[in-house]
Amino acid sequence: MATQQTRALGRIAVAPSVIALFLWMIVPLAMTIWFSLLRYNLLDPNPACSPLTPWALTDPANRCLAGASNYYYFLTDPAFFRAIGNSLQLVGWVLAISVIGGILLALLLDQAIFGRNIVRLMIIAPFFVMPTVSALVWKNMMMHPVSGFLAWLFQLFGLQPIDWFAHAPMTAIVIMVAWQWLPFATLILLTALQSLDEEQKEAAEMDGAPPLSYFWHLVLPHLARPITVVILIETIFLLNVFAEIYVTGSGGRAGNMPFLVYQYGLISNDIGGASAGGIIAVILANIVAFFLMRMIGKNLEA
Amino acid sequence: MARAVSTRRRMFFTAFAWAIAFVIFFPILWTILTSFKTEGDAIELPPKFLFFQWTLENYGIVQERSNYLLFAFNSVVLALGSTIFALLIAIPSAWAMAFAPGKRTKDLLMWMLSTKMMPPVGALIPIYLIFRDFHLLDTRGGIIAVLMLLNLPIIIWMLYTYFKEIPGEILEAARMDGASIGKELLYVLTPMAIPGIASTILLNVILAWNEAFWTLSLTTKDAAPLTQFIASYSSPEGLFWAKLSAASTMAIAPILVLGWFAQKQLVRGLTFGAVK
Amino acid sequence: MGTIVLNNVSKSFGDVVIIPGADLEIRDGEFIVFVGPSGCGKSTLLRLIAGLEDLSGGRIVIDGVDASDQPPSKRGLSMVFQSYALYPHMSVRNNIAFGLKMAGLPKPEIAAKVARAAATLNLTDYLDRKPRQLSGGQRQRVAIGRAIVRQPKAFLFDEPLSNLDAALRVNMRIEIMQLHQSLGATMIYVTHDQVEAMTMADRIVVLNKGNIEQLGSPLELYNRPDSLFVAGFIGSPKMNILENNTIGIRPEHLALSEKSGEWEGTVMLAEHLGSDTYLHVDAGRRGMLTVRASGEFPVGPGGKIWMTPEKGRIHRFDAQGRAIR
Known part of the structure; x- marks a missing residue:
């Protein structure tokens, strides 16, 4: 408990970060909503409509009210459905791989093994790799259809090498992103596992609990909270995967929502369309976040 | 056992x-x-x-041809700069929320977390245009501001969980000893929280170093960090694998080392204190 | 100087009333103890005096100056916390000097004062250590050193001994009392331990549910408790309360006999302490009684005994638990 005076000072102390974050959230959002209602193309300075000088921030000549048409075009663009599908696939697959794989790996690393610290270092390393590096290394040196390492491995086992980015770009992106996030899940679940009471473990051993039921009744409930945290955080980041798609140039077929908006805005210079896409992405993210928070809420409150 | x-x-x-x-x-x-x-x-x-x-x-050629050191310098400036500026406004915030909580403190913390839920693409276009109009594109100052705001919620959350572990009585003792709030923060809280602040810096340097969406969108040359440096290898030059590898190794080595040191704190920071 | 006057002081957190309204005059140089069970508001009252909590109502006057709205740093009081609250990153020397530095005293003066305080508390050899390198008793001394070096108007102690083991507690108790004698400063001491209250206080404030139940010297409280609550709280073993909470008699005020007396009973259990023997007696319709016998007492469990209350040592209470005199 604190006094009036410290609470008053506290409000002053919180103010800068609250104001900064509020502006960071609200100003771009408001502008995006406004732009999404305009016909506004950086490359087309003279659209066939009367200019909207009063609201103009800069170069007023090239924008005018467009109503909901940007939304209409964005939502009916076949690329939109592909992007949504790709976004969901990417999130779903990487979550599945990293959570299930993470649990198994964490259980393995929790065993009495030699050189556990070194093993852990090796497994966590991919998480620290810059996304652009990961994209280029995977695309060229690992997945190159002729001289990539995987091509050699496939041939070694008498299989036909896959031209990943030509035939299965989504799979390639999933592998790449999962490679980065599996370590994250493993690290967090392992940390949680190691906080499982040693006496509990011993008691279970004394009770002669078979490993599976021990896992099911003791370990899994203990991991429930960290697993929800992993899902929450990975979802935030996975919905926003961008660099891997941008750098590998697989946006055409594996492009997700962020990539599509980027494409509309900074490649086609269609600010209105990109803004409508951005708003749709925000709405979708909020729907996901809403269910996520509800699902996770009770688990995090405790 | x-x-x-x-x-x-x-x-x-x-x-x-x-x-x-x-x-x-x-x-x-x-x-x-x-x-x-x-x-x-x-x-x-x-x-x-x-x-x-x-x-x-390869290392020599990479440096010669694409000026690795400039990009690396930018990465260091952006990562450290954004972290330090964020700390300056995050420490008072976290102090207030940990030691002078009000009825809405929990809501405030959740709201800060929720700003991380906003997809960056929702803000990309306006930020890009604002940057263009105010001549902030490809400037270090502009990117530092963006990275700072991006990581501010995580920094505040991390500091908050560390501050929560400091007994309030020690701060009260400082108050009884006649310290003003400012001196209490400077001489008592901050030194006691040094380990926590250090881990916060470490994690955020890592996050800022690897941030790719904003750095790829808002920089081209002058303020471009290593993410851009590597992305430039996606052009046909990428076929020179040895050089690509040398560039990649140089881009990830510093953070790999830092990351290995920061493992434990990383868990705590990235889970907003939910897993320790 | 160090007079502290509480004038209808009240405190509530939201809807929860901790202290409904307390009036108290603390004299200069007095050793006053706030005692009561946990949750009685004694620590809150101390923190109100310190300025660490806001008043909900009333006034606090320190040395004739209304301090109600002053921040803690302006009140000129020192506090020793239950957890000691030492600054873990500072040496013992800097812990003690911190308050003086905040007051902006010149360095040589700070050094002299720290040296003097350290000598008083036998801390001279430990000045360059960090708190974590000290034992519990030494940490306690550093906390006291930090308090005395500023020569405050009054000292506030918040259950300072509760983290020490029993033997050390007795030693520190004596040290604090000696300190009080040598400094002559006002001290307010909060404890839940009635033994500490009885042995240390000039006057005791017994708190119950935020109300001051009784204020008086230890012997006044022992001999003439104002209420059932005070009667039960002060004294060890506890006073026997009989006849539907209307009669009270202390275990040491019952004369024992193996042959005859007013009340008859059967010994259920005997606690032999050497110097005393405590007998737990089933006195039939009067209920269970505790009786103290000096030295050893030959009757064991199952034996018959007779008890006679000493003249004038019976306390009578009304239905509201107030003493009838």
Whole structure:
């Protein structure tokens, strides 16, 4: 408990970060909503409509009210459905791989093994790799259809090498992103596992609990909270995967929502369309976040 | 507790774990090895693992051709700058929320977390235009501001969980000793929270270093960090694997080392204190 | 100087009333103890005096100056916390000097004062250590050193001994009392331990549910408790309360006999302490009684005994638990 005076000072102390974050959230959002209602193309300075000088921030000549048409075009663009599908696939697959794989790996690393610290270092390393590096290394040196390492491995086992980015770009992106996030899940679940009471473990051993039921009744409930945290955080980041798609140039077929908006805005210079896409992405993210928070809420409150 | 584990079982798990660790670590290892090869050896099939002509020439060429040091300097400035500025406004905030909480403090913290839920693409277009109009594109100051705001919620959350562990009585003792709030923060709270602040810095330097969406969108040359440097290798130059590997190794090495040191704090920071 | 006057002081957190309204005059140089069970508001009252909590109502006057709205740093009081609250990153020397530095005293003066305080508390050899390198008793001394070096108007102690083991507690108790004698400063001491209250206080404030139940010297409280609550709280073993909470008699005020007396009973259990023997007696319709016998007492469990209350040592209470005199 604190006094009036410290609470008053506290409000002053919180103010800068609250104001900064509020502006960071609200100003771009408001502008995006406004732009999404305009016909506004950086490359087309003279659209066939009367200019909207009063609201103009800069170069007023090239924008005018467009109503909901940007939304209409964005939502009916076949690329939109592909992007949504790709976004969901990417999130779903990487979550599945990293959570299930993470649990198994964490259980393995929790065993009495030699050189556990070194093993852990090796497994966590991919998480620290810059996304652009990961994209280029995977695309060229690992997945190159002729001289990539995987091509050699496939041939070694008498299989036909896959031209990943030509035939299965989504799979390639999933592998790449999962490679980065599996370590994250493993690290967090392992940390949680190691906080499982040693006496509990011993008691279970004394009770002669078979490993599976021990896992099911003791370990899994203990991991429930960290697993929800992993899902929450990975979802935030996975919905926003961008660099891997941008750098590998697989946006055409594996492009997700962020990539599509980027494409509309900074490649086609269609600010209105990109803004409508951005708003749709925000709405979708909020729907996901809403269910996520509800699902996770009770688990995090405790 | 030491538990008797049969040696055979232990050997089995050890072999298994090492095998998986090797597979997961392999792309990094392979990159590092390739960076020491000649371009010819780099694309040789079957791959040459250790027995090739070791050379350092790629590192020299990479620096010469694309000025690695400038990008690396930018990465350091952006990562450290954004973290330090964020700390300056995050420390008072976290102090207030930890030691003078009001009825809405919990809501405020959740709201801060929720700003991380906003997809960056929702803000990309306006930020890009604002940056263009105020001539902030490709400037270090502009990117530092963006990275600072991006990581501010995480920094505040991390500091908050660390501050929560400091007994309030010690701050009250400082107050009884006649310290003003400012001095209480400067002489008592901050020094006591040094380990927590250090981990916060570490994690945020890592996050800022690897941030790719904003740095790729808002920089081209002058303020471009290593993310951009590597992305420039996606052009046909990317076919020069040895040089790509040397560039990649240089881009990830510093953060790999930092990250290995920061493992434990990382868990705490990235889970907003939910897992320690 | 160090007079502290509480004038209808009240405190509530939201809807929860901790202290409904307390009036108290603390004299200069007095050793006053706030005692009561946990949750009685004694620590809150101390923190109100310190300025660490806001008043909900009333006034606090320190040395004739209304301090109600002053921040803690302006009140000129020192506090010793239950957890000691030492600054873990500072040496013992800097812990003690911190308050003086905040007051902006010149360095030589600070050094002299720290040296003097350290000598008083036998801390001279530990000045360069960090708190974590000290024992519990030494940490306690550093906390006291930090308090005395500023020569405050009054000292506030918040259950300072509760983290020490029993033997050390007795030693520190004596040290604090000696300190009080040598400094002559006002001290307010909060404890839940009635033994500490009885042995240390000039006057005791017994708190119950935020109300001051009784204020008086230790012997006044022992001999003439105002209420059932005070009667039960002060004294060890506890006073026997009989006849539907209307009669009270202390275990040491019952004369014992193996042959005859007013009340008859059967010994259920005997606690032999050497110097005394405590007998737990089933006195039939009067209920269970505790009786103290000096030295050893030959009757064991199952034996018959007779008890006679000493003249004038019976306390009578009305239905509201107030003493009838």
